[in-house]
Amino acid sequence: MRKLTALLAGLVFGIGLLLSGMTNPSKVLGFLDLAGAWDPSLLLVMVAAIGVAAAPLAWAGRRSSSLLGAPMQLPIKRELDPRLIAGSLLFGIGWGIAGLCPGPALVILFSGYWQGVLFVLAMLVGMLLFTALERRRGA
Numbered sequence: 001m002r003k004l005t006a007l008l009a010g011l012v013f014g015i016g017l018l019l020s021g022m023t024n025p026s027k028v029l030g031f032l033d034l035a036g037a038w039d040p041s042l043l044l045v046m047v048a049a050i051g052v053a054a055a056p057l058a059w060a061g062r063r064s065s066s067l068l069g070a071p072m073q074l075p076i077k078r079e080l081d082p083r084l085i086a087g088s089l090l091f092g093i094g095w096g097i098a099g100l101c102p103g104p105a106l107v108i109l110f111s112g113y114w115q116g117v118l119f120v121l122a123m124l125v126g127m128l129l130f131t132a133l134e135r136r137r138g139a
Contacts, residue, residue: 002068014107020045023108025099025115032096 021027021041030039057074065071095101100108100119108116 002070005068013103016049017104017107023100023104028095028099028104032099 017023022045027039028042030037031042033039060066060072061074063072091101098105098115098119100116102123105116105119105123109120
């Protein structure tokens with residue numbers, strides 16, 4: 001049941017990305033172009049997403065387990081550290097260069113856009129590199 005729920009949530013998320021235009025790199029880059037021809041439509045998508053998520057997140061914060069019995073795994077760390085800042089900067093730079101982030105890239109992976117394939121490959125290499133560096137750090 002948990003895997004089916006995860007699949008359904010992923011499908012709803014992917015459909016939402018498609019309908020909102022988040023899978024269109026030129027639309028995303030237009031949103032990020034604050035000094036040029038700024039496209040504010042994705043700001044509306046973000047505000048709507050925050051509004052939809054606010055009540056369920058507040059509800060989840062008061063529970064110790066999900067409706068399906070899994071333990072709640074909400075972030076507990078609140079302070080900023082150099083690793084979080086560096087990761088955020090790296091994410092933002094990649095988003096600004098490609099006009100994609102991981103969710104939309106996975107949605108368009110099989111749509112024929114070579115940029116989506118390249119982005120996902122680069123993302124996987126980055127994940128492998130991070131894992132290798134974390135192993136060295138912990139050893």
